[in-house]
Amino acid sequence: xxxxxxxxxxxxxxxxxxxxxxxxxxxxxxxxxxxxxxxxxxxxxxxxxxxxxxxxxxxxxxxxxxxxxxxxxxxxxxxxxxxxxxxxxxxxxxxxxxxxxxxxxxxxxxxxxxxxxxxxxxxxxxxxxxxxxxxxxxxxxxxxxxxxxxxxxxxxxxxxxxxxxxxxxxxxxxxxxxxxxxxxxxxxxxxxxxxxxxxxxxxxxxxxxxxxxxxxxxxxxxxxxxxxxxxxxxxxxxxxxxxxxxxxxxxxxxxxxxxxxxxxxxxxxxxxxxxxxxxxxxxxxxxxxxxxxxxxxxxxxxxxxxxxxxxxxxxxxxxxxxxxxxxxxxxxxxxxxxxxxxxxxxxxxxxxxxxxxxxxxxxxxxxxxxxxxxxxxxxxxxxxxxxxxxxxxxxxxxxxxx
Ligand code: HEM
Numbered sequence: 270x271x272x273x274x275x276x277x278x279x280x281x282x283x284x285x286x287x288x289x290x291x292x293x294x295x296x297x298x299x300x301x302x303x304x305x306x307x308x309x310x311x312x313x314x315x316x317x318x319x320x321x322x323x324x325x326x327x328x329x330x331x332x333x334x335x336x337x338x339x340x341x342x343x344x345x346x347x348x349x350x351x352x353x354x355x356x357x358x359x360x361x362x363x364x365x366x367x368x369x370x371x372x373x374x375x376x377x378x379x380x381x382x383x384x385x386x387x388x389x390x391x392x393x394x395x396x397x398x399x400x401x402x403x404x405x406x407x408x409x410x411x412x413x414x415x416x417x418x419x420x421x422x423x424x425x426x427x428x429x430x431x432x433x434x435x436x437x438x439x440x441x442x443x444x445x446x447x448x449x450x451x452x453x454x455x456x457x458x459x460x461x462x463x464x465x466x467x468x469x470x471x472x473x474x475x476x477x478x479x480x481x482x483x484x485x486x487x488x489x490x491x492x493x494x495x496x497x498x499x500x501x502x503x504x505x506x507x508x509x510x511x512x513x514x515x516x517x518x519x520x521x522x523x524x525x526x527x528x529x530x531x532x533x534x535x536x537x538x539x540x541x542x543x544x545x546x547x548x549x550x551x552x553x554x555x556x557x558x559x560x561x562x563x564x565x566x567x568x569x570x571x572x573x574x575x576x577x578x579x580x581x582x583x584x585x586x587x588x589x590x591x592x593x594x595x596x597x598x599x600x601x602x603x604x605x606x607x608x609x610x611x612x613x614x615x616x617x618x619x620x621x622x623x624x625x626x627x628x629x630x631x632x633x634x635x636x637x638x639x640x641x642x643x644x645x646x647x648x649x650x651x652x653x654x655x656x657x658x659x660x661x662x663x664x665x666x667x668x669x670x671x
Contacts, residue, residue, distance in 0.1 A: 275323030280576050287312040290320035291559050291582045293654035301557055301658035302522070303599065306590040315573050322352050324561070324580040325573075330588035330611060332571070336562060336581060337616035340366045343562035343581065345618060350563035350580055355456060358463045361496075361504035363511075363560075367617055373504070376488040376496075377621055380481060386624040389428070393629055396423050397636045405640055408669030409647070411662050413521055421516035424629065425509055429469060430480035439465060439509075447514045448655040459506070466505035481508060512622045515558050518659035519612070520630055522555040524637075525663055526601070528646035536603055538638045547603040548631045553589035554601055556612025557658035560585065585612050586658070641667045 277286055289296070289312060296304050308328045315332060317325055327333045336343045346366050347354040353364065362373035379385065400420055404410035422436045422443075442465065445458025466482075473482045485504055488496060496504065527534040537544050560583050568575040575581075589610025590598040613620035620626070644667035651661045 274319035275321075277317065277319065278323070278576065278579070280574050281317045285313050285315070285317050285573065287316035287318060287326075288320075289316070289318050289326060290654075291318070291326055291584050292321060292656065294320075297654060297658060298652055301652050301654075302554055302586045302590065305584055305587045306598070308584075308587065309591065315570065318582075321582065322580070324352075324582045325575065326582050326584065328584075328587060330591040330594045330609070333583055333588055333611055334615050336570075337583070337611075337614060337618070340370070340562075340617055342565055342568055344565045345370070345562060349565055349578065350561065351578070352580060353561065353563075355452070356459055357456070358459075358499060358503045358506055360507035360510075361500050362621075363507055363618055364503070370617055372491050373500075374617070374621070376485075376490065377504070377508075380484060381621050381625060383624045386628050389424075389625075390628055390632065392427055393424055394632050394636065396420060396427070397629075397633045401636055401640055406669050409664065409666040412524055412665050413517065413660060413662050417517040417521040417524075417663070418513075420520070420633065421513050421629065424625075425512055428481045429505075429509075430478050430483075431469060435465075440513075443510060443513055446510065447657055448653055459510075462510060463502050463506050466502050466509065470501055470505060481505075508622075511620070512625060514657040514659065515622075516626055516629055518557045518657050519552065519555050519626070520633060521660045521663050522557065523551045523630065523634075524665065525646055525650050525660055526551065526555065528644050528663075528665055530601075531643065531645070533601065533603060534638075534643070537634060538642050541635060541638060543603055544631055544634050544638070548627060548634065550601060550603055550605050550608040552612055552627075552630070553595075553608040553610035554586075556586045556589070556610065558585050558612070559583065559656050560614065583611075583614070585614065588612075640670075643667060 296307060312328060314329055315325055315327055327336060344366050345364055347359060347364050362370050365373060400416045404415055418440055422440055423433060426433055426436060442458055442461040446455050446462060449455035449458055469482055473486055477483045482505055485496060485501055490496060537547060562581045564575045564577055564579045566577050589612060592598055594609050613623040644665050647664040647666050650663055653659050653661045
């Protein structure tokens with residue numbers, strides 16, 4: 270089905286218009302990471318696409334950094350972005366600009382600090398072991414449904430102290446939002462996740478605990494007032510959504526890569542100490558989240574005229590492959606000392622859950638390499654677009670023990 274294309278605004282010159290859909294482009298379907306960097310060669314550095322309601326696409330890391338560090342001119346507030354204004358609930362903190370955003374981050378940062386995440390490492394490990402041991406004797410699995418999706422949702426449910434039986438229902442709601450076939454389905458999915466959070470908040474009000482939602486209910490914005498019902502719902506919704514599909518996608522792409530590169534995988538098996546530093550290099554190439562900003566005023570951005578209200582899209586996976594910031598970007602070198610990337614974004618909105626994501630992926634690889642010394646990918650690995658790119662399915666095979 271041909272998506273409706275937005276008209277080209279009068280201030281956008283023809284040579285800066287490029288036909289590319291960041292959430293569903295055939296180029297990205299070939300390989301959402303490597304082929305996206307073709308944009309560096311074939312498209313203008315900052316170009317306007319008529320897809321997705323019409324928006325600019327930022328292809329280079331330096332430009333992305335400059336914009337993401339400038340929330341005054343490039344806002345995350347839906348009041349500046351007609352497209353995001355339709356989304357309910359308004360999520361906290363990503364849809365707020367400083368100074369409100371800063372107040373919310375002060376509440377949330379301690380809940381996701383490296384120290385707090387280190388304290389849940391044992392739970393994360395136990396879940397990784399359980400999921401791997403479930404598939405181990407079969408000698409193969411469809412990684413996305415059997416592990417990739419379940420692992421982060423189980424961890425979230427642990428963080429909010431909720432029984433696992435809810436996982437399939439919650440995943441169905443998330444799927445609607447992240448990959449709904451049209452805007453209405455996506456909005457419906459988001460509203461359904463919000464509805465679950467409202468119910469869970471009600472339960473915590475009645476019976477407070479030490480979980481994440483109970484902490485949100487106790488929190489005071491700037492030490493003065495509790496979060497409003499809308500803010501609680503928005504924060505709970507994002508804490509839930511932010512860490513699901515992103516982790517499924519990145520972990521699955523990493524497993525796809527390792528299954529297809531046995532020599533690199535053997536290095537991790539033979540030297541588990543390499544996993545910690547190697548994860549950063551694997552992350553550099555395997556992010557896949559799209560996110561947006563909108564201009565709060567008319568801006569001359571390095572010679573490009575951006576008008577107030579214009580939306581900008583960031584395809585986060587391409588920045589770690591930008592030859593301007595890294596030598597030999599396509600070489601995945603597990604010994605690289607610094608692996609620059611923006612898969613967690615940058616500036617004030619830099620991913621709150623990056624420490625958790627790193628722990629999840631590192632621990633998962635530690636446990637997988639310990640049990641499965643060789644594995645391979647079987648068949649094609651088609652990808653699904655959307656707000657987060659992900660393999661649609663990923664069949665892995667290994668020799669079952671004994
Ligand atoms: C590999 C996994 C992950 C990736 C690739 C990823 C990616 C991102 C990106 C690109 C942003 C910036 C969005 C923007 O600037 O508008 C972000 C923000 C955020 N992420 Fe993650 N994320 C991951 C894991 C997680 C996890 C596990 C959580 C757990 C709660 C999480 C929660 C959040 C939240 C709450 C924000 C909003 C931060 C703010 O606006 O201040 N993410 N993430």
